[in-house]
Amino acid sequence: MDIATHLFSALYQFGDAFAFLVLSACGLAVIFGMMGVINLAHGEFIMCGAYVTAATVHAGLPLPLGILAGTLVSALVGVLVELAVIRHLYDRPLDTIVATWGLSLIATQGTLIMVGSTMAGVGTPFGSFQVGDYSYSIYRIVLFCSALGVLAALYALFNWTRFGVLARATIQVPHMAAALGVDTRLIYSLTFACGAGLAGLAGGLYAPTMTLVPTMGATFIMEAFVTVVIGGADVFLGTAPAGGLLAIVKSGMTSWQGQLFGQIGLLVAVIIVVRVLPKGISGFVLRERT
Amino acid sequence: MTGFLSLLRRLEGPQTVGRGRGFWGLFAVVLAVALAYPLFSDGYTVGNTVYFFVWVFIALSLCVIWGYGGSLSFGQTAFFGIAGYGYGVLTLNFGSAYGFTLVALVLAVGIAALFAVLLGYFMFFGRIAGVFLGIVTLAVTLMLERFMAQTAGPEWHIGSARLNGFNGMSAMPPLTIPWPGESIVLFADVGLYYFVLGLLVFVYLALRILMNSSFGNVIVAIRENPERAEMLGYDIRKYQLITFVIGAALAGVSGVLYTAWGQYITPSSMGMTAAALPLIWVAVGGRSDLTSTVVGTLVVLAAFQALTIYGSQYALVFMGVLLVLTVLIAPNGLVLGFMNWLGRLAARFTQRAG
Numbered sequence: 001m002d003i004a005t006h007l008f009s010a011l012y013q014f015g016d017a018f019a020f021l022v023l024s025a026c027g028l029a030v031i032f033g034m035m036g037v038i039n040l041a042h043g044e045f046i047m048c049g050a051y052v053t054a055a056t057v058h059a060g061l062p063l064p065l066g067i068l069a070g071t072l073v074s075a076l077v078g079v080l081v082e083l084a085v086i087r088h089l090y091d092r093p094l095d096t097i098v099a100t101w102g103l104s105l106i107a108t109q110g111t112l113i114m115v116g117s118t119m120a121g122v123g124t125p126f127g128s129f130q131v132g133d134y135s136y137s138i139y140r141i142v143l144f145c146s147a148l149g150v151l152a153a154l155y156a157l158f159n160w161t162r163f164g165v166l167a168r169a170t171i172q173v174p175h176m177a178a179a180l181g182v183d184t185r186l187i188y189s190l191t192f193a194c195g196a197g198l199a200g201l202a203g204g205l206y207a208p209t210m211t212l213v214p215t216m217g218a219t220f221i222m223e224a225f226v227t228v229v230i231g232g233a234d235v236f237l238g239t240a241p242a243g244g245l246l247a248i249v250k251s252g253m254t255s256w257q258g259q260l261f262g263q264i265g266l267l268v269a270v271i272i273v274v275r276v277l278p279k280g281i282s283g284f285v286l287r288e289r290t
Numbered sequence: 291m292t293g294f295l296s297l298l299r300r301l302e303g304p305q306t307v308g309r310g311r312g313f314w315g316l317f318a319v320v321l322a323v324a325l326a327y328p329l330f331s332d333g334y335t336v337g338n339t340v341y342f343f344v345w346v347f348i349a350l351s352l353c354v355i356w357g358y359g360g361s362l363s364f365g366q367t368a369f370f371g372i373a374g375y376g377y378g379v380l381t382l383n384f385g386s387a388y389g390f391t392l393v394a395l396v397l398a399v400g401i402a403a404l405f406a407v408l409l410g411y412f413m414f415f416g417r418i419a420g421v422f423l424g425i426v427t428l429a430v431t432l433m434l435e436r437f438m439a440q441t442a443g444p445e446w447h448i449g450s451a452r453l454n455g456f457n458g459m460s461a462m463p464p465l466t467i468p469w470p471g472e473s474i475v476l477f478a479d480v481g482l483y484y485f486v487l488g489l490l491v492f493v494y495l496a497l498r499i500l501m502n503s504s505f506g507n508v509i510v511a512i513r514e515n516p517e518r519a520e521m522l523g524y525d526i527r528k529y530q531l532i533t534f535v536i537g538a539a540l541a542g543v544s545g546v547l548y549t550a551w552g553q554y555i556t557p558s559s560m561g562m563t564a565a566a567l568p569l570i571w572v573a574v575g576g577r578s579d580l581t582s583t584v585v586g587t588l589v590v591l592a593a594f595q596a597l598t599i600y601g602s603q604y605a606l607v608f609m610g611v612l613l614v615l616t617v618l619i620a621p622n623g624l625v626l627g628f629m630n631w632l633g634r635l636a637a638r639f640t641q642r643a644g
Contacts, residue, residue: 038421040428088618094362095617097424098573102613105566109606218562222432225425260440267433271409274426275416 008131013255016140017262018247019147023205024220025227025239026150027198033233034171034191036093037086040100042224043217044107045196049074049203051115054212057122066122067204074200075193082192087185104217111214119212139208146205150198151240157194158235167191222263226270232280241281245269301495303502305358305510307579307629312636324487333479337551340479342591343486344547349571349587350497350580351540357577358501359533360513361419364565365409365427366541368434371560373402373542374549375438378459382451386475389468391550399542406538407531414530419516431565438557458556465550476550486547493540497580500536509533563606567594570613576626586625 028042039045049070056066081103089096126138158164169177170187178184202220210216227246231238249269254262277284302309308317328336348366355363376398384390413426442455453459465476465485476482500506512519512526520526549555558564575586590612597605620627 032421036421038425085614085618092621093421094360094424095621097362097421098569099614099617101566101569102610102617105563105610105613106607109603109610113603113607215562218432222429225429229422229425229429260437263433263436267429270426270429271412274418274422275412 005131005133009134010251010255012136012140013251014247015144017251017254018243019140019143020206020220021223021227021246021250022147022239022243023143023150023202024199024224025231025243026154026235027195027200027202028224029228029231029235029239030154030198031192031195032228033235033238034167034195035090035188036233037090037096037192038093038100039192039195040097040221041081041104041107042100042199043219043221044104045074045078045199045217046203046206046220047107047111047214047217048077049200050207050210050212050216051111051119051203052200053204053207054119054122057207058120063122063125063208067201067207070204070207071197071201074203075197078193078196079189081196082189086192087188090188108214108217115214117213121210121212122208124208143205143209147243150201151236154235163187163190223266226266228280229270230273230280232277232282232284234282234285237285238280238282245281297499300499300502302498303506305501305506306498306581307626307633308581321491325484328480328483336483337479338595340483340486340551342588343483343490344544344551345568345571345591346490346544346584346587347493347547348541348544348568349575349583350493351537351544352568352572353577353580353583354497354501354540355533355537357572357579357583358506358513359509359530359537361530361534362421362424363427363534363537364424364569365406365431366537366568367560367565368427368431369402369406369538369541370545370548370564371434371438371555371557372405373398373545374555374559375453375459376401376542377546377549378462378555379448379451381462382459383449386463386466389466389473391463391465392467395465395543395546395550398546399539402542402545403535403539406535410531410534410538414527414534417527428565431560432562435557435560438560456557458554458559460554462549462553464553482551489543489547493543494580494584501580505529505532566613567609570609572623573613574616574624576623576629578622579626579629582623582626582629586623589625 024046027045028039031037031039031042049067051070052073053063053066053070056069057063061069085099085103086096089099124137124139126142128135128137130136158168166177166182167187167190169180170182170184174184177187206220210219223246227239227242230246231240231242246266246269249265250262253265273280327339331339348370351369352363352366355361355366377394380394380397381391384394409427409430413423418426438453438458439456441453442457444452446453446455451459463475465482467474467476467485474481476485501510508519508524509529511522512524512529516526545555545559548559571587571590572583574590575584576582590609594605594609597608616624
């Protein structure tokens, strides 16, 4: 074992943790950053994406199309949830937490009743490669690239498209946007669908790497929340650097003391960061700028 | 003496629903029925009722923190678990002689409160509020569950008490009251029933006094408008921290009583589902009133248990639907809405009579 292989191993673990944090958090971050709504059913949207992906792959579709199907179905469910529940609660942010928690309970137990306690998984594609004494999964590299791709796509969506401009206008001054003829309700619906779809995408991407159980959302939700809390309301100035910072903490603690201490490290990090920067990293950056 | 009387006057006030002879008459009748109840029932049913009562404390804790204080906390089950495990570790190590179980009760609740001081300091003095508070407390709760669930190995022990990972701890002694001659062991039937009922009535009345005191008025003022309360010269961080610690201690009482009732505690008592249930009871009952919370908790618990006969999965789906509908249709809670309606009806009736 020389320095290079050590370094590669550390980088690989960092990339893996970064991908997991960013992918599981960005859907939550979009919905929170744009609408101020914390979606506690976020984990269940991830679960939905994973289940649809697995089901379509079992039906014969190739994996990328399955992941696309999972993303779209989650986004569609997101639209329905927004119409039925979230829409009525925009002026009561604490109540959205409670209501989405109710939804998460319904989704978890409903899946348990309808699909059963577990679902047949999907094999991890691409195999692995060897560096030094250890072998690494190629799919993890794909996940890391996907995380970067999602961040880039979100940046493009919110900065270069008409929807992005309207969405940002709606977030800044809702009634002014409405006065200028923006259908703010539609924008909120689409933003929520976008967040739900991103959650579905995370579920689809991670479906080949984990066991599919109705409670699998809980695996993601803590990491997602921690990243969003540290990042603050902005996806690019917040979620991405928070993902980077937490990935260092998590991969470092994990390789030092094991998986559990990786998670405890995350929790301690969040409590300390929140004590120092109450509005998260993006709040800090934006305050410096203005 | 006058001090005591002025305390009693605080039993009624702007922060609690229910006043006058009608309300306290009803209270006396309900209390009398509750006291006589074991005479007409068998040990098993009474033990089951104790189980309901045990949960009322955690519901009251959420009512104080969320309903009165306005900070939504998902951490109540964490304090529940900490106190439950604390009681288990203490009694398994030191036994139940000389009334030590009661000391363990107090110590375990103290440990939960101390943990709340630590966590609350970082949160409230970091000025975390609103949705972030909910997320941080939820993350702490889930973390604690994961931590306790992996303590299966023999290296995880405190003194002679093994933590036993996902299976949890068991076989701790029930609460025991030292008595000249023979100490009274409170098994999960009539004995424990009167103990818990007494504690419940005490906590309920004490909280009514606290909420109608100046302290209660200040935390309600903070809920309504934190900036305004701060402008009026109150250190809101201190008030929020104290409220949080009181809530944590109440949740701890629930945890200890639960552990003593069933003589076991498992990590899943701190999981997502366990954390959701108190929220449902309090939201459905009426979070901004103590009486509504107590009534709502008992009613929803009884309904939940009745539904569980048909399968607990369906019961949980039903609870989720109930929660979503309550938030959408009756955000103040069903029981509180009903009591307010009853109050208006009574007012109209007395007006017409007068």
